[in-house]
Amino acid sequence: MVHAQGSVGHSPVPPPGAPPAAPAACNAxxxxxxxxxxxRGDSGDPAELLTEFLAGNGLPVRNLGRSDDKYRTNSHSAICGASLYVSADAGSVMINVTPGSASPVPSIPDIYAVVWGHTTCGSTPYWELGSWPSTVDWELGAWTESWxxxxxxxAVQDVRDAIGRGDVYQVNVVGHGxxxxxxxxxxALGRVARLAGARYGGILGPADGSWAIATAxxxxxxxxxxxxxITRPIKGTRPATAEGRRELLASAKERAEHVMIVDLERNDLARLPGTGPVRVEELFAIREWSGLWQAESVVSAAxxxxxxxxxxxxxxxxxxxxxxxxxxxxLAEIAALEPVGRGVSMGALGWIGPDHLDLGxxxxxxxxxxxxxxxxxxxxxxxxxxPIAEVDEAAAKVGPIRRALTAFA
Known part of the structure; x- marks a missing residue:
């Protein structure tokens, strides 16, 4: 593969590094x-089409709880697993909700799955972060914001008004740049994937190099x-300082917002066929992500x-x-308020293997x-x-990402 230096209009080559949530044993x-x-706009049920593809490649996606070893002895035994990306728009289509504004990156599919094997022993790993020399001609221009x-x-005030009317209890609003x-x-994408606290840090893109996704x-x-x-919802953010931790733990607003989403996730799992009782294993635990404290809970069902x-x-x-x-x-409020589509953000990105699934x-x-x-x-x-505090919180979340893109390490 040629790793060319580019000019304006150059298509990104597939970056090195393990795909998000790939097992460490695969060694990239x-x-x-x-x-x-x-x-978005293609025919067919995306959830069923995806299932058919993955099942046809030997992954046990029709029964994710299967624990036998049949997979390991069938004709697909050379398969390591599959990367899966599902956009927020695809998620809306799956539940028969009309998506909002169009994606600003229409070249990226709304669902993308890759079935992986392993390279031969002793070969140069296809995905290996940091294996290429620094790219000295990388240059990023000025940011253009969606609002x-x-x-x-x-927009924050519009949501508050909708809550006051009883239309909703909570709405997540997202900006794009x-x-x-x-x-x-x-x-630059590798630096994003390696940010501190990136549980799903990794990079995904097609072999033709036409696009790429990096996640932290x-x-x-x-x-x-x-x-x-298991699901681990995160709600509540403060600077990762001693004062920030105290503020987050003491905030009635953040705790109420967090508990509301925990209840929503409990309901999501409870209505899923084939599951037993849902329980909250951990509530409002404080974790750190790249200079920020965030509150996380753990909700699970057998x-x-x-x-x-x-x-x-x-x-x-x-x-x-x-x-x-x-x-x-x-979702209706989001579609009315956000001027630019969510694209690859706010969706699902991770791994499906023979014995587990892990989507960030x-x-x-x-x-x-x-x-x-x-x-x-x-x-x-x-x-x-x-409203202004919410604007500042969004800026704090995107700050480490943009600094990683512009830094030279």
């Missing part, structure tokens, strides 16, 4: 075997492992019957922590096409939200 030796794409600070604050770039984005997401949308389905991928995606997508409550009403929420996520870099950030709005 991934070799793409087959892929599946679905765009001004005043526009963002006005993009910037032109020159050169090879590989190292800390949040689990859904994990299936050892007979349980698998008591067959759980298929299509039903699972319909239950959890789009993610409750980036939509709001009630989810359908919140694609927050703290970057997309590149042939000419521009794209970022998104936002937050959950409740009746007690202060």
């Amino acid at each position: 030796r991934h070799h793409a075997l087959r892929s599946f794409s679905w765009h 001004t600070r005043a526009d963002h604050a006005a 993009s910037a032109p770039y020159v050169g090879n984005p590989t190292n 997401s800390p949040e689990t949308l859904v994990e299936v492992r050892d007979g349980r389905i 698998i008591s019957g067959d759980v298929g991928l299509a039903d699972l995606l319909r239950a959890v997508c789009p993610g409750g922590s980036v939509t709001g409550a009630p989810k359908i009403a919140a 929420l694609s927050i703290r996520t970057v997309a590149v096409d042939g000419t521009r870099v794209h970022t998104w950030a936002g937050g959950g709005i409740t009746a007690d939200s202060e």
Whole structure:
């Protein structure tokens, strides 16, 4: 593969590094075997089409709780697993909700899955972060935002008004920014994927180099492992200082917002066929992500019957922590308020293997096409939200991403 230095209009080469949530035992030796794409506007049920593709490649997606060894001895035994990306728009389509504004990166599919094998022993790993020399001609231009600070604050107030009318209880609003770039984005995307606290840090893109996604997401949308389905919603943010920790723990507003989303996630899992009682294993635990404290809970349900991928995606997508409550009403508010589509953000991105599934929420996520870099950030709005404070919180979330893109390490 040629790793060319570029000029304006250069298509990004597939960056090195393990795909998001790939097992560490794979040692980044991934070799793409087959892929599946679905765009908003395509025909067919995306959840069923995706399931058919993955099942046809030997992955146990029609029964995610299966624990036998049949997979390891069948004709697909050379398959390591599959990367999966599902956009927020695809999640809306799966639950029969009309998506909002169009994606600013239409070249990236709304569903993309790659079935991986391993490269041969002793070969150069296809994905290996940091294996290429620094790209000296990478240059990022000025950011263009989807709304001004005043526009963002006005959207927050619109949500507060909707809450006052009883239309919704909480809505997550998200802004978008993009910037032109020159050169090879590989190292910049690698810096994003390596940000501190990036539980799902990784990079995904097609072999033709037409686009790439890098994520530093800390949040689990859904994990299936050892007979349980787990989600880890994050709500509540403060600077990672002693004072910030005290403020987050003492904030009635942040705790109320967080508990509301935990209840939503409990309901999402409870209505999923094939699951037993839902329990909250941990509530409002404080974790650190790249200089920020964030509050996280752990919600789980035992698998008591067959759980298929299509039903699972319909239950959890789009993610409750980036939509709001009630989810359908919140999605309607989002579609009316956000001037630019969510693109690759606020969706699902991760791994499906023979014995587990692990999908992160694609927050703290970057997309590149042939000419521009794209970022998104936002937050959950409740009746007690202060508009300018919410604008500042979104800026704090996107700050580490943009600094990683412009830094030279």
